[in-house]
Structure formats: structure tokens, C-alpha cells
Amino acid sequence: xxxxxxxxxSWVDLFLRAFQLVxxxxxxIGLVNTFTTARYTSGQWATLVFSGLAQGSIYxxxxxxxxxxxxxLLMINFAHGEVYMAGAFSTVFLAIHFARxxxxxxSPLIAIVILxxxxxxxxxxxxxxxxxxxxxxxxxxxRLIPLITAIGASFAxxxxxxxxxxxxxxxxxxxxxxxxxxxxxxxDVPLVQLVVFLAAxxxxxxxxxxxxxxxxxxxxxxxxxxxxxxxxxxxxxDKVIVSTFALGGALAGAAGVFNGLYRPQGVxxxxxxxxxxxxxxxxxxxxxxxxPGAMMGGLLLGxxxxxxxxxxLEGLGIPATNQLKDAIAFIMLVLILIFRPQGIFGERLAxxxx
Amino acid sequence: MAMLEVRxxxxxxxxxxxxxxxxxxxxxxxxxxxxxxxxAGKTTTLRTISGLLHPRQGSISLDGEDIxxxxxxELVYRGIAMVPEGRGVFAKxxxxxxxxxxxxxxxxRPGISxxxxxxxxxxxxLRERRRQVAGTLSGGEQxxxxxxxxxxxxxxxxxxxxxxxxxxxxxxxxxFDTIQAINKEGTTVLLVExxxxxxxxxxxxxxxxxxxxxxxxxxxxxxxxxEMVQKAYLGIE
Ligand SMILES: Nc1ncnc2c1ncn2[C@@H]1O[C@H](COP(=O)(O)OP(=O)(O)O)[C@@H](O)[C@H]1O
Ligand SMILES: [Mg+2]
Numbered sequence: 001x002x003x004x005x006x007x008x009x010s011w012v013d014l015f016l017r018a019f020q021l022v023x024x025x026x027x028x029i030g031l032v033n034t035f036t037t038a039r040y041t042s043g044q045w046a047t048l049v050f051s052g053l054a055q056g057s058i059y060x061x062x063x064x065x066x067x068x069x070x071x072x073l074l075m076i077n078f079a080h081g082e083v084y085m086a087g088a089f090s091t092v093f094l095a096i097h098f099a100r101x102x103x104x105x106x107s108p109l110i111a112i113v114i115l116x117x118x119x120x121x122x123x124x125x126x127x128x129x130x131x132x133x134x135x136x137x138x139x140x141x142x143r144l145i146p147l148i149t150a151i152g153a154s155f156a157x158x159x160x161x162x163x164x165x166x167x168x169x170x171x172x173x174x175x176x177x178x179x180x181x182x183x184x185x186x187x188d189v190p191l192v193q194l195v196v197f198l199a200a201x202x203x204x205x206x207x208x209x210x211x212x213x214x215x216x217x218x219x220x221x222x223x224x225x226x227x228x229x230x231x232x233x234x235x236x237x238d239k240v241i242v243s244t245f246a247l248g249g250a251l252a253g254a255a256g257v258f259n260g261l262y263r264p265q266g267v268x269x270x271x272x273x274x275x276x277x278x279x280x281x282x283x284x285x286x287x288x289x290x291x292p293g294a295m296m297g298g299l300l301l302g303x304x305x306x307x308x309x310x311x312x313l314e315g316l317g318i319p320a321t322n323q324l325k326d327a328i329a330f331i332m333l334v335l336i337l338i339f340r341p342q343g344i345f346g347e348r349l350a351x352x353x354x
Numbered sequence: 355m356a357m358l359e360v361r362x363x364x365x366x367x368x369x370x371x372x373x374x375x376x377x378x379x380x381x382x383x384x385x386x387x388x389x390x391x392x393x394a395g396k397t398t399t400l401r402t403i404s405g406l407l408h409p410r411q412g413s414i415s416l417d418g419e420d421i422x423x424x425x426x427x428e429l430v431y432r433g434i435a436m437v438p439e440g441r442g443v444f445a446k447x448x449x450x451x452x453x454x455x456x457x458x459x460x461x462x463r464p465g466i467s468x469x470x471x472x473x474x475x476x477x478x479x480l481r482e483r484r485r486q487v488a489g490t491l492s493g494g495e496q497x498x499x500x501x502x503x504x505x506x507x508x509x510x511x512x513x514x515x516x517x518x519x520x521x522x523x524x525x526x527x528x529x530f531d532t533i534q535a536i537n538k539e540g541t542t543v544l545l546v547e548x549x550x551x552x553x554x555x556x557x558x559x560x561x562x563x564x565x566x567x568x569x570x571x572x573x574x575x576x577x578x579x580x581e582m583v584q585k586a587y588l589g590i591e
Contacts, residue, residue: 215458222444222455228406229442234430234459234507 020339030312040310046187048306054193054262056302057200060295061255062279063286064207065127065248067294070283071224072244075143078150079130081276082157083249087123088256088267089161091115092170095260099173108177112257120253126157127249128242136238154272162269169268172260196258203254204295207247211291220244224289274326278305281333287343296345301329355418357382357542358403358511363412365395365402372398374566375412380511385533385543387553387574389587390563396546397439399563400513403544404436405429416511430459435509439516439546441500445489449480452488452499456506466506473502476532494525501532511542518549530556550587554578562587 034040062084069077077083095115098104104111134153138146178195181188211217222230223240230237259275260267282301286293308328318324336343356379365373373395380386390396401407403414405426413422416432424432435456444452453473457466474481477498483491488499497517504512514533518526526549534556537543547553554560554574562570562583570582577583 215454218447218451218455219458221447221451222458225444225446226442228426229438229444230455231406231426232404232430232436232438232442233455233503234427235455236425236427 016338023335026316027312030316033316034311043187045307046189048310049303050187050189050193050197052303052306053299054196054302055306056282056299057197057204058255058258058262058298059275059279059282059301060298061200061203061251061258062275063282063294063298064204064291065252066280066283067286067288067291068220068244068248071289071291072220072241073135073139075135075146076150076280076288077130077135077245077248078147078276078280079134079153079157080127080248080252080279081272081274082154082161083123083127083130083272084252084256084275084279085267085269085272086126086157086161087119087249087253088260088271089165089170089269090122091119091253091257092172092260092267093165094118095172095257096170104173104175108175112175112261116254116257119257120250123253123256124246124249127245127252130157131242131245136241158269158272165269167269169266171264171266172257175261178261192262196262200255200258203251207251208291210247216240216243277333278329281329281336284333284336284341285343287345290343290345293343293345297343300344301332304332305329356380357417358544359413359415360399360403361413361415363399363402363409363414365398365407365409367398372566373402373409376563376566376568378561378568378571380542380544382542383537383540384559385537385545385557387545387547387550387557387560388563389547389550389553389560389583391586392548393565394563395566396563397515398566400436400515400544400546404434404513430507433508433510434513435504435507435511436513437497437500437504437515437517439519441493441496443488443491443496443499443503446487448485448487449491449499450484452503453480453506456503457508459507465508469506469508473505476505476535477502493520494522494528497521497525497529498532501529501536505536505541509541511544512536513544513546515546516548517545518547518552526552550583551578 062080065080065083066077069075069080095104098111098115130153134149135146138149178192180191182191182194183189211220219230219235220240220243222233222235223237227237230240278301279298282297283294284297285301286295286297305325305328309324313324358380360376360378362375362377363373364371364375376395376399378386378388388396388399398407402409405421405424405428408423413420415421416434421429421432444455447455453470457469460466479495480498480502483495488496491499501514501517517529517533521529530552533543533545545553545557554577557574560572560574560577561568562577570577570580572580578588
């Protein structure tokens with residue numbers, strides 16, 4: 001009996017090892033092919049790095065929402081992509097209004113700050129309502145139940161916003177001052193990427209400071225370690241849980257505006273799905289529940305998505321590689337879950353008690 | 355009127371009837387011990403008093419005020435603190451942060467600093483390790499930290515759940531000395547212990563709990579001489 005499970009286990013192990021090896025070899029072949037044929041100039045690579053970092057910082061902001069909530073409740077809030085959508089989609093109307101009245105052109109900085117605050121407020125509201133209405137009544141239910149509820153809430157939010165704003169794509173208006181480029185180390189970096197990256201980084205620093213240094217942040221960490229003992233300290237854990245959802249919502253709302261400024265495709269009611277699942281991938285990559293992990297995971301995923309198609313896939317002779325961008329995140333998610341479910345910086349999941 | 359009055363409480367875990375009518379009293383300034391075998395319901399009693407669990411029947415009052423339905427996080431404001439079973443330190447937080455959490459509900463900064471100083475005087479080891487993450491402390495040090503953290507809330511009533519559990523005998527003496535010192539400074543203590551002999555030597559009164567019910571209560575000295583207690587809890591035949 002014991003022998004048999006042992007031998008079966010080792011077969012699975014063997015298969016996984018072989019799979020790992022093959023994957024590594026394929027990636028190396030792709031890289032070698034690309035770089036020996038010198039398909040791209042260093043300027044082109046730099047462009048990919050910068051856009052990867054900008055996109056990655058947006059993923060990181062959303063990923064923090066997953067990781068914060070998981071840290072406290074051991075629950076994946078799969079409706080978080082919709083929290084992001086709610087802010088981004090609602091704010092596009094205000095942005096268009098600001099563009100029409102000329103406010104956006106006259107004082108772009110103030111206008112952008114207002115847009116970010118507005119979007120953060122909407123996303124925060126949605127996140128808090130989600131906790132109150134969908135999750136809190138299920139806090140003591142088996143873990144599968146809130147997961148299913150999250151998916152239901154996700155649809156409910158998508159179609160609520162579809163009902164509110166319609167099915168059309170809406171683009172954020174162009175902002176003249178963000179159109180330029182900035183020269184860094186001899187490479188021209190689009191200003192908008194730089195602004196998005198630095199602003200996102202700034203928010204992450206503020207979040208890190210909040211969690212590490214403030215009384216409320218420490219209470220949040222205490223609740224994430226042991227709810228019963230946290231209550232004995234006088235911490236009202238319901239308040240901490242709400243503020244965790246609010247914080248994740250605010251970051252997602254800000255990410256929604258950054259995305260609008262950065263990507264011209266526009267926003268619509270299903271826009272939360274891909275960034276949501278990618279940010280989830282980023283959070284898992286960094287170790288779900290781990291705050292710096294989510295930040296690094298986001299940036300890393302942005303870079304891999306940006307550099308991967310041109311560096312690995314093209315070297316393997318795969319056509320139209322840029323259309324495979326979205327697939328990269330999903331493949332990575334599967335691979336991480338198989339080979340390193342605790343993520344790059346994560347502790348083992350089993351260590352955490354519910 | 356006693357400081358803490360527990361009247362005929364019945365506490366359940368789902369369908370499991372863990373406390374079947376527990377009644378006990380703790381007077382201001384006392385050390386009272388609650389002894390009993392594994393699974394008797396000692397931890398459940400403390401969790402019910404501290405508001406982590408609520409009894410289905412019966413009542414609990416503190417200074418004559420009913421606290422039966424009071425949630426745990428509000429009882430800290432009324433002066434109850436607990437050192438939980440297994441210590442319950444926040445393993446990923448530093449020693450200092452753990453102590454700060456003990457004072458979470460307070461806002462008098464000078465008072466908090468003074469009390470932290472007092473904890474460091476009581477447990478010099480904690481001062482040496484204030485920046486260290488609590489998970490890396492030894493069992494004895496974690497017990498000091500859990501006790502110090504409870505003291506940071508300036509409790510009037512301290513509930514302690516098996517503070518000597520898993521500690522080397524030499525450390526156990528230290529723990530009991532500390533409890534007496536804390537009590538002398540004016541904190542009332544309700545002490546749960548498996549180590550009944552030690553507990554009865556520092557307590558003024560004791561209760562014996564058996565399968566969710568109080569079966570015996572008396573002066574600590576008399577309990578030590580009680581035949582049933584000697585047989586069941588002191589290992590004396
Ligand atoms: N979380 C729980 N769920 C169900 N039953 C429990 C739980 N905790 C304790 N019990 C049961 O309640 C009874 C009293 O347990 P406890 O208060 O922990 O005893 P003691 O602290 O005296 O060892 C035991 O029968 C135990 O099995
Ligand atoms: Mg116990």
C-alpha cells in the first residue's frame with residue numbers, strides 16, 4: 001500500500017521534473033536564437049523594458065488588492081477585477097468632461113489627481129459593498145462558498161455597469177503634456193510610462209509604510225496572523241477587514257486611471273477580466289499574502305509579458321507572437337501553481353492557519 | 355460584590371456542550387486558580403470570560419456590570435486581558451510590535467512608554483530582543499512576551515491559560531514568581547493550570563473543573579490537602 005503510493009508519487013515527480021527541464025530548454029533555445037540573430041536593436045529592447053515596467057506597475061497595484069485580502073481572510077476575491085473596472089469605467093466620463101471644459105489641458109496635474117481620487121473612491125465603495133453584502137455573511141462558510149459568490153458578484157458587477165454606462169468602449173482623452181518623451185540613459189522613454197511607473201511606485205511606498213509603520217497597519221498584520229488574539233488586543237477585526245478591502249479598492253481605482261492614461265484602447269464593462277486574472281497571477285508569482293511579493297510579481301509579469309514574445313517566442317519561430325501576450329500570463333499561472341505554489345517570495349501556504 | 359462573577363454559564367462549540375453550568379467568582383486583588391484535567395473546559399471558560407465565545411445560558415459580570423454579550427475587543431477597554439493557551443504571540447511581528455499591540459486600545463503615549471519600560475524591567479530578555487521577530491524567540495521568551503503584552507493593556511483582571519505549558523521546570527518557577535509579582539502590583543489574576551501544585555501554592559482560592567462543571571471549590575491550602583485533588587491532580591496516592 002505505502003510502497004505503491006510512494007512509487008506513484010515518484011512517477012509524478014519524475015514527470016514534473018522532465019517537464020521543467022523541457023520548459024527550461026525551450027526557453028533557452030528561444031533566447032539563444034533571438035539574440036544570435038540580433039533581430040532587435042538595444043533601443044527596441046529598452047522600449048519593451050519601459051513599457052513592461054509601466055504595465056507591470058499597474059498589475060502590481062491590482063495584485064496588492066488580492067494579496068491584502070488573502071492575507072487577512074485567506075480568500076481570493078475574484079471580483080477584484082470588477083472593482084478595478086468600476087473605478088476606471090466611471091472615471092472615464094469625468095475625464096472626458098474635464099477634457100471638454102479644457103480643465104485637463106489647463107491644469108493637467110490637478111485634473112489627474114482629481115481623476116485618481118474619484119476613481120479610488122468609486123472602487124473603494126464597490127470593494128466595501130462587496131465585503132459587506134457578498135462576503136461577510138459567508139465568513140464562517142466552507143472556503144468554496146465565498147469563491148463561488150465572488151464569481152457571481154463579478155458577473156453582477158459587470159452587468160450592473162453595463163446597464164449604467166452601456167456596452168461601448170470609451171477612451172480616456174489625450175493629455176498633451178504626457179505625449180512627450182524623456183531621455184533616460186540615451187533611450188527615449190514615453191513620458192506617460194514614466195509618470196505611470198513613478199506614481200504607482202509612490203503609492204506602493206505609501207502602502208508599505210502604512211502596513212509596516214502605522215498603528216492601523218500593525219493591527220492589519222496582527223489580524224492576518226491570528227484573529228482571536230487580535231481581538232484580545234482590542235482590535236475590532238470587522239473594521240480591519242473593511243479597511244483592507246477599502247485599501248485594495250483604492251489601489252485598484254488608481255490603477256484604473258493609470259491604465260486609462262497609458263493605454264488608448266479605452267474602457268468598457270468587461271475590461272476587468274484580463275487585468276484581474278493577470279494581477280492575480282502576479283500576486284501568486286510573488287507569493288499570495290506577501291505585500292512586497294505582489295509588487296515584485298506585478299513588475300516581473302509586466303516585463304515577462306513585454307519581453308517574452310520578442311525574446312523567447314520569436315526565437316522559436318512562432319508567428320504573430322505579440323498576440324500571444326495574454327497567453328503568457330495564463331501559462332505562467334499554471335506553471336507557478338504546479339511548481340511553486342508558494343510563489344517566488346512566498347512562505348508555504350500550509351503554514352498559515354485559517 | 356466580587357470583581358468577576360460567572361453565573362451558571364453553558365458554552366457550546368456547535369453541538370458540543372463544553373461548559374455545563376460553570377459558576378465562579380474572583381475578588382479584587384486575588385489570585386484564583388482553575389484546575390482540571392485535559393479537556394475539562396478550562397480554556398473554554400477563559401475564552402467565554404474574555405468574550406471570544408459567548409455562553410448560550412448564564413451570565414458574566416465585571417464590577418457588577420453585565421458583560422455576557424460584550425465582544426472580546428471591547429472587554430480590553432474594561433480591563434480584562436488574557437494570555438492565551440500556547441502563548442499566541444504574533445510570530446512575524448517584532449517583540450516591540452507585539453508589546454505595542456498589547457497597548458492597541460490606549461492613546462496615552464507617555465503611559466505606554468512607561469509600561470513598556472516596566473515590562474522590560476520585569477523581563478530584561480525582551481529588551482535585548484525588542485527588534486527580533488517573535489517567532490524566533492524560545493518558548494520561555496515567548497511566554498514572557500505574551501505576559502508582557504497582556505500587561506501593556508494595563509489590565510485589572512488578567513486571565514492566564516497554562517503559562518507553564520511546555521516550559522523547562524527552571525523556567526516554570528520564574529513564571530510563577532512573575533505572576534505573584536504582577537499580583538502584588540495590584541492586578542487580579544485568574545490562573546488556569548495543569549501544574550496544580552504550583553498553582554495552588556500561589557493562589558488564595560481554587561476551583562476544580564471536571565467535564566464542564568465545577569466539582570469542588572475551597573481555599574488553596576485546603577484543596578492541596580483534599581484527597582480527591584491529591585489523587586487526580588497532584589499525583590499523590
Ligand atoms: N474548537 C473546538 N471545537 C469543538 N470542540 C472543542 C473546541 N475546543 C474545545 N473543544 C472541546 O471542549 C471541551 C473543553 O475543551 P477545553 O476548554 O479546551 O479544555 P481544557 O482547556 O480544560 O483542556 C473538550 O471536550 C474539547 O474537545
Ligand atoms: Mg486548555
